[in-house]
Amino acid sequence: MAYNILVVDDSETMRAVIAKSIGHAGVPLGSLFQAANGAEGIEVLHREWVDLVLADINMPVLSGVEMVARMKADPALVDIPVIIVSTEGSATRLQALMDQGVKGFLRKPFTPEELKKAVETVLGAHHG
Amino acid sequence: MDENTRTRIGNVLLEVLEKQAFLFVDPGEDPDLASVDVYLAASVGFAGAAAGRVSLAVPSAMAAELASNFLGCEPDDPAAAAQAADACKEILNIVCGHILTELYGPTPVFDLGDLEAGPLAATEAADWSAAEGGMAFSVEGSPVLLRVDIPGGVPPGPQPCGPQACGPQA
Numbered sequence: 001m002a003y004n005i006l007v008v009d010d011s012e013t014m015r016a017v018i019a020k021s022i023g024h025a026g027v028p029l030g031s032l033f034q035a036a037n038g039a040e041g042i043e044v045l046h047r048e049w050v051d052l053v054l055a056d057i058n059m060p061v062l063s064g065v066e067m068v069a070r071m072k073a074d075p076a077l078v079d080i081p082v083i084i085v086s087t088e089g090s091a092t093r094l095q096a097l098m099d100q101g102v103k104g105f106l107r108k109p110f111t112p113e114e115l116k117k118a119v120e121t122v123l124g125a126h127h128g
Numbered sequence: 129m130d131e132n133t134r135t136r137i138g139n140v141l142l143e144v145l146e147k148q149a150f151l152f153v154d155p156g157e158d159p160d161l162a163s164v165d166v167y168l169a170a171s172v173g174f175a176g177a178a179a180g181r182v183s184l185a186v187p188s189a190m191a192a193e194l195a196s197n198f199l200g201c202e203p204d205d206p207a208a209a210a211q212a213a214d215a216c217k218e219i220l221n222i223v224c225g226h227i228l229t230e231l232y233g234p235t236p237v238f239d240l241g242d243l244e245a246g247p248l249a250a251t252e253a254a255d256w257s258a259a260e261g262g263m264a265f266s267v268e269g270s271p272v273l274l275r276v277d278i279p280g281g282v283p284p285g286p287q288p289c290g291p292q293a294c295g296p297q298a
Contacts, residue, residue: 011218013198013211020200058221058240087225091234108222109148 002030003123004048008041008055008067009085014108018054018085018115025116038067045077052123054106057086057093065097072101081122085110129261133231133282138263140226141184141274148222149197149215151190151267159264159271161253167273168213169248170220174228177236180278182224184216185248185256187270191216217243223274231282 005027007018015034022029033048035041039062041055053071057064064084071077083104084097094105103122106115145151167185174180186194189203195215196208221243228238248256253273257264261276276282 011214011221013195013214014218016199016211060242087222089225089229089234090237093237108225109144111147 002028003051003119004031004033005029005119006033006035006041006044006048006050006053008035008038008053008059008064010036010056010059012036014056021110021112021115022119024112025119027116027119038062038064038070041067042070042074042077045071045080050080052119053080053082054085055082057084057088065093065100068097068100068102083118083122085115129276129282130284134263136230137227137274137276138265140230141223141263141265141272144219144223144226145267145272149194149219151194151197154266154269157266159266159273161250161257161264161271161273164253164271165250167248167250167253168216168245169273170213170216170243170245172217172220172224172243173241174224174238175241176238177232178238178278178280178282180276180280182220182227183256183273183275183277184220184223185253185273185275186216186267188212188247190267190270190272194219213245217245227276 005022007015009015019032033044033050035044037059055064055067068082071080081103083106084102085106087108088094104118106118142153164187166188168188168191169183169185171181171183191212192208193203195211196203196205198215199207199211201207224240256262256273256275259275263274265272
């Protein structure tokens with residue numbers, strides 16, 4: 001099964017790194033969508049079928065935290081799993097995100113293997 | 129800022145450069161700040177348990193190399209030049225997040241401001257290096273500057289683990 005993945009990060013460079021890492025990790029990929037902030041991400045989610053969201057936290061317009069809150073309040077988006085990919089090191093904030101329904105966390109910098117493990121863990125649990 | 133804190137902060141930068149950008153520090157080499165006319169500097173403010181600003185300056189050529197290493201293309205690829213500032217900002221973003229964890233631990237919550245990037249003249253770079261929270265490194269033959277400004281000061285942290293402090297007990 002190939003997965004459609006949405007990468008939400010305001011850094012075009014980091015979106016390219018994540019896309020490359022997904023390829024190197026061997027994650028079966030259908031379509032890869034990209035968005036530069038949470039608001040663009042929500043638009044993509046309403047327009048495309050997405051199996052997994054990889055989202056940064058600190059972004060202009062709409063942060064990753066706000067994006068997750070909107071997804072969890074939207075019946076059409078509430079079940080889409082989210083992995084936070086961020087420099088965030090606060091266990092307090094991460095716990096709050098997990099309480100909101102975030103399924104995984106990947107701290108930058110990361111290796112393709114770490115990304116693969118996080119994706120497999122979340123999608124395996126989601127579709128298993 | 130005490131020497132132990134400077135060492136801890138410097139180690140964070142070096143680890144991030146190695147892991148994310150595949151750039152390695154030159155141990156024991158003094159950076160030649162005069163060898164660069166213009167740097168590309170990125171800066172970000174933070175607020176939370178403490179407030180301050182972290183800034184990073186690299187030679188323009190190294191910024192393009194950072195981008196090329198991120199993107200997997202050659203440094204002279206137009207894409208690398210186009211993404212040089214973005215790559216520099218992203219490295220700083222990662223460095224800032226890890227410095228905050230290193231200094232304050234995993235419990236406090238910090239909010240980062242918008243990342244900014246722009247040119248920094250060599251004369252200003254010298255001021256950076258001499259500032260209270262300024263540090264300079266030689267990375268693969270090029271000077272790299274890091275500046276951490278925390279007006280309220282930084283909390284004391286663990287001391288480096290030397291053989292006398294952490295070695296086997298007699």
